[in-house]
Amino acid sequence: MVITRRWAAFLMAVGVWTWVIWPRFALAIYRDDRSFDGGSPTSFLWVHALLIAASLTIGTVVGVLGVRAWRAVPKRVLTENAAVTEK
Numbered sequence: 001m002v003i004t005r006r007w008a009a010f011l012m013a014v015g016v017w018t019w020v021i022w023p024r025f026a027l028a029i030y031r032d033d034r035s036f037d038g039g040s041p042t043s044f045l046w047v048h049a050l051l052i053a054a055s056l057t058i059g060t061v062v063g064v065l066g067v068r069a070w071r072a073v074p075k076r077v078l079t080e081n082a083a084v085t086e087k
Contacts, residue, residue: 008069015063018055026052 003011029035029052035045 003069003072005070005073008066008073011062011066011069013066015059015066018059018063022052022055022059 026049029045029048032044035042035048
């Protein structure tokens with residue numbers, strides 16, 4: 001699969017966006033009155049913690065794929081140019 005630099009930049013932006021938004025949301029959930037009942041975590045907290053962890057994992061994977069795609073573009077271009085020159 002060939003990914004352009006534009007798509008690679010988009011994937012990296014999604015990864016950064018994920019890491020900007022979700023930790024702030026996690027802090028808001030942690031501070032919410034519904035997160036703890038008598039000092040113990042509630043299902044409200046656990047469900048949101050699971051959602052946040054999944055989103056951060058997906059965002060990290062997408063961001064890493066974007067970085068890898070960005071780095072691969074020059075290699076592909078050089079390889080394609082060499083193949084055209086040899087013909």
